[in-house]
Amino acid sequence: MTPKSTADYLKVIGALSKNGDLVGTTEISHKLDVAPASVTEMLKKLAEDGYVNYSPYQGSTLTEKGLQEAQKIMRKHRLLETFLFNKLKIGKDKVHEEACEMEHALSDEAEESLCRFLNHPDKCPDDGKIIPACNLPFATCEECIQMHNKGLEQVGQREANLVSICTLKVGACGKVSFIRGEHRVLQRLLDIGLTPGTSIKVEKIAPLKGPVEVCVRGSKVALGQDIAANVFVDCTQKT
Amino acid sequence: MSGHSSSTSSSKKTQKNITIALAGNANVGKSVLFNQLTGSSQIIGNWPGKTVEKAEGTLNFEGQQITIIDLPGIYSFSTFGMEEIVSREYIATENPDVVINVVDAAVLERNLFFTLQLIEMGAPLVICLNQVDIAKNKGIVIDTKKLGQALGVPVVPTVAIRGEGMYELTKTALSVARNASSNGKTHVRYGAEIEERIAKLDQAIQTGNLRLTYPSRWVAIKLLENDPEIKKLVASKSEDVIKMSEALAAEISSIHKEPCFAVIASERYFLANKIAGESQRQSEIRTTFSDKLDWIATHRVYGYLMSAAVVGGLLLWTFFVGNFLSKLISTYVTSRVQPLDPKVSGSILAIVWNGIWGGVDAGITLIVPFVIPFYLLLAMIEDSGLLTRVAFMMDSAMHKIGLHGKALIPIILGYGCGVPAIASCKIMETRRERLLASFAITFAPCAARTIVIFGMVGLFLGVQWALALYVVDVAIIFVMGRIAMKAVPGKSTGLIMEMHSFKVPSFSVVRKQTWIRTKSIFYFVFPIYMLGSALVQVLFALNLLAPIGNVMSPLTVTVLGLPVITGILLIFGVVRKELVLLGAVAIFGTANLALFMTPVQLTTLALVSLIYFPCISVFTILAKEFGWKAATTISVANIISAILIGGLAFRLLTLFL
Numbered sequence: 001m002t003p004k005s006t007a008d009y010l011k012v013i014g015a016l017s018k019n020g021d022l023v024g025t026t027e028i029s030h031k032l033d034v035a036p037a038s039v040t041e042m043l044k045k046l047a048e049d050g051y052v053n054y055s056p057y058q059g060s061t062l063t064e065k066g067l068q069e070a071q072k073i074m075r076k077h078r079l080l081e082t083f084l085f086n087k088l089k090i091g092k093d094k095v096h097e098e099a100c101e102m103e104h105a106l107s108d109e110a111e112e113s114l115c116r117f118l119n120h121p122d123k124c125p126d127d128g129k130i131i132p133a134c135n136l137p138f139a140t141c142e143e144c145i146q147m148h149n150k151g152l153e154q155v156g157q158r159e160a161n162l163v164s165i166c167t168l169k170v171g172a173c174g175k176v177s178f179i180r181g182e183h184r185v186l187q188r189l190l191d192i193g194l195t196p197g198t199s200i201k202v203e204k205i206a207p208l209k210g211p212v213e214v215c216v217r218g219s220k221v222a223l224g225q226d227i228a229a230n231v232f233v234d235c236t237q238k239t
Numbered sequence: 240m241s242g243h244s245s246s247t248s249s250s251k252k253t254q255k256n257i258t259i260a261l262a263g264n265a266n267v268g269k270s271v272l273f274n275q276l277t278g279s280s281q282i283i284g285n286w287p288g289k290t291v292e293k294a295e296g297t298l299n300f301e302g303q304q305i306t307i308i309d310l311p312g313i314y315s316f317s318t319f320g321m322e323e324i325v326s327r328e329y330i331a332t333e334n335p336d337v338v339i340n341v342v343d344a345a346v347l348e349r350n351l352f353f354t355l356q357l358i359e360m361g362a363p364l365v366i367c368l369n370q371v372d373i374a375k376n377k378g379i380v381i382d383t384k385k386l387g388q389a390l391g392v393p394v395v396p397t398v399a400i401r402g403e404g405m406y407e408l409t410k411t412a413l414s415v416a417r418n419a420s421s422n423g424k425t426h427v428r429y430g431a432e433i434e435e436r437i438a439k440l441d442q443a444i445q446t447g448n449l450r451l452t453y454p455s456r457w458v459a460i461k462l463l464e465n466d467p468e469i470k471k472l473v474a475s476k477s478e479d480v481i482k483m484s485e486a487l488a489a490e491i492s493s494i495h496k497e498p499c500f501a502v503i504a505s506e507r508y509f510l511a512n513k514i515a516g517e518s519q520r521q522s523e524i525r526t527t528f529s530d531k532l533d534w535i536a537t538h539r540v541y542g543y544l545m546s547a548a549v550v551g552g553l554l555l556w557t558f559f560v561g562n563f564l565s566k567l568i569s570t571y572v573t574s575r576v577q578p579l580d581p582k583v584s585g586s587i588l589a590i591v592w593n594g595i596w597g598g599v600d601a602g603i604t605l606i607v608p609f610v611i612p613f614y615l616l617l618a619m620i621e622d623s624g625l626l627t628r629v630a631f632m633m634d635s636a637m638h639k640i641g642l643h644g645k646a647l648i649p650i651i652l653g654y655g656c657g658v659p660a661i662a663s664c665k666i667m668e669t670r671r672e673r674l675l676a677s678f679a680i681t682f683a684p685c686a687a688r689t690i691v692i693f694g695m696v697g698l699f700l701g702v703q704w705a706l707a708l709y710v711v712d713v714a715i716i717f718v719m720g721r722i723a724m725k726a727v728p729g730k731s732t733g734l735i736m737e738m739h740s741f742k743v744p745s746f747s748v749v750r751k752q753t754w755i756r757t758k759s760i761f762y763f764v765f766p767i768y769m770l771g772s773a774l775v776q777v778l779f780a781l782n783l784l785a786p787i788g789n790v791m792s793p794l795t796v797t798v799l800g801l802p803v804i805t806g807i808l809l810i811f812g813v814v815r816k817e818l819v820l821l822g823a824v825a826i827f828g829t830a831n832l833a834l835f836m837t838p839v840q841l842t843t844l845a846l847v848s849l850i851y852f853p854c855i856s857v858f859t860i861l862a863k864e865f866g867w868k869a870a871t872t873i874s875v876a877n878i879i880s881a882i883l884i885g886g887l888a889f890r891l892l893t894l895f896l
Contacts, residue, residue, distance in 0.1 A: 142498045146489070183465075184319065188735055190504035191315035193349050196497060197505065207539040210635040211644065211734050217512070219346040222631050224643055224734030 014070030022059030071132040076103040078124035078131040085125040133162045133232045139196035162232040174233025193217040263341035265312030266739040268369045272399040273309040274747035331453045336416035338362040344374035351511035361454045366394040378522040386518035436487040449476045464500040529741040536628035546629045557613040564608030594773030609686035610655040618752040622744035640720030643734040646676045653683030657857040659756040671729040681853045687816035694820040695845040764856045771814035800889040819848040839892045851881030
């Protein structure tokens, strides 16, 4: 059993904690294949470093800092999977483990170049999970393309943690901060009112991975999963 | 009005016909308003060279002849499809005397986004603030005077469905039309850094003397928004302007750190938000009856039950009403002229006449009574907002066949007749989706196929077997749709659909929608029915079909286990699906088909006729919409699946029956 890193823990807690629910220690220990006692010890350490909120006997959730870290590593992981599968034609059964090894070595700069190279993919090919948004301060992918010759330090960083509206619960609110995808879809979303900075509220989610209904500017709009997955909001300022 | 304005064109217009265009978002009651204003004097056709519906009507208001044009319901003037292009070309080149912008009072901000674009186009404008009653129920009250001042155009509150405000609206529209000088008085002002660049580009367009039909400021904004159509138009006249616009757009996007078109959309929405906020008062948000109904219709259990009930109820209603009407018509109308059965022997002239009459008769007694009630109820369900919820619930299932929730409407239409169903596929965004939806429609049990199913299976084996065939057919649609999705390259577009509130359907809108969908049956399906029936009967009488039937016998007899004669029946069915049944009755000389075919054979034949080939009417519309190649490919796919599924069904059924 190899010792698990901070990133591994954050990734697992992030994946298990849907909508900010508490994640139990046993769940983590099963998922990581680590003894519960070691998990508890690690969680205490992560809490000290400010990555998780840990309450003994109840469970833990990620802090903003932890979430950011978890999303970063998930993004690298899923981009790598996409690259390995789509470009290098490595089998679906192998890409996950391969990406697990590579994700720690991938620099932020290489990550963004990879994203552009892959033409801003939205889902990873093996399990269809959403690739988290980058932390560059852009509202759309088009700017990233325009600005690509500038260095990362010049471009700056996005402060907030963004989440796809697909992962939100009914009743959750957020501010549209990033829309991934091609021009046509983007223009249609802008025209119905989903401009960057607009507040939206999740009204309904159809069962069986169906569309998400959001309330935007007083009107209700249904967005299919494929489109909703690419609309990212900032949920930090709760109204 | 006082009479002579300075411009000569406007004084001419006072005596001449005045044209009013209706523009606005989808589902704001624009069609209801159109019907209220024009009554029965409507002409519904297509925009020249386009597949977009064009509705035109006339109104005589206090001695003034007015032509009213109903533009397509759109959210913006950006180019996505034909509807946006048709609308903006019309406003720019035809110069209607006044544009009435129909606005949903309950969703003011979103609607104003489009209003601002109309103001930018420089069209003489009147705002029709519609559905103020629904807004009031939701607790939204709008100060029309304030709104009018903020926009610089007159605002008239209306409830179109009850005819409230129609007089006031027409009067206001006329006075704006006669004072055409109000044209272009108001401006939408963006932020200084954008305005500065719009002005520069506007200047360049004006000095370049490009002879565009669109206002130069509007063209400047569209260039900055990177509108592909306008860019093409300008590029053909001046490359320099294009270069300049690209440079200016890049400047704006580097200031805002957003692409220029997003900046402009955001600014417009910012204005819309400001104007809406200043002129409306929102008291506490009330839960309306619509909200409660919405909760049920999209619930994870009740929602599906309701969807099933809606579609099931629709089919049941069609079946009962259709049967009743069909009997009524055939007893009192058509059977008095000539008997219904196809004639397959006697003089050629008699056979030709019988074929032609048989085609008319089939249309009148079999298609019309089933399809019209079906489409009437469907249009009601659609207009009420219920179908939107069904589409919302079914979206994920539709994704499995490469389509999205909105494709449900054409496919359900296919349960009536394939021709209008395929024509209505134009609501889908891409050719690939239109093709996939049309392919699915070729497997749908249309009214004629339903007659075969019930006449062969329902009558001799029991209704439960007929219903089972329906269920099997849904499975076939799903499997074939999935295969087609994998076979046709391309990506699926996702669903973006407004969930408008429930409302009581407007009879005039429902009637119009039904007619739009049914009319193709009269001018398209009827002639094919008449000619095709005559031709196929003559061929049979001349004994030309029997050899073909014999050639087909390895398929019909060996693979499908059917009598040799069914080869001929299936050729009959290419013309009209119900001819499979009627032809059998005529050839065997008795209605008791059970004497000649076993239950297994009857079921297999019904199943095969359900899927083996689109009838020639459907084939023709497929060729018209997608070309001969696609139509042939679809038909070949139909034939292969019919052979495979029919052969399998025959072998499986032999084990059970």
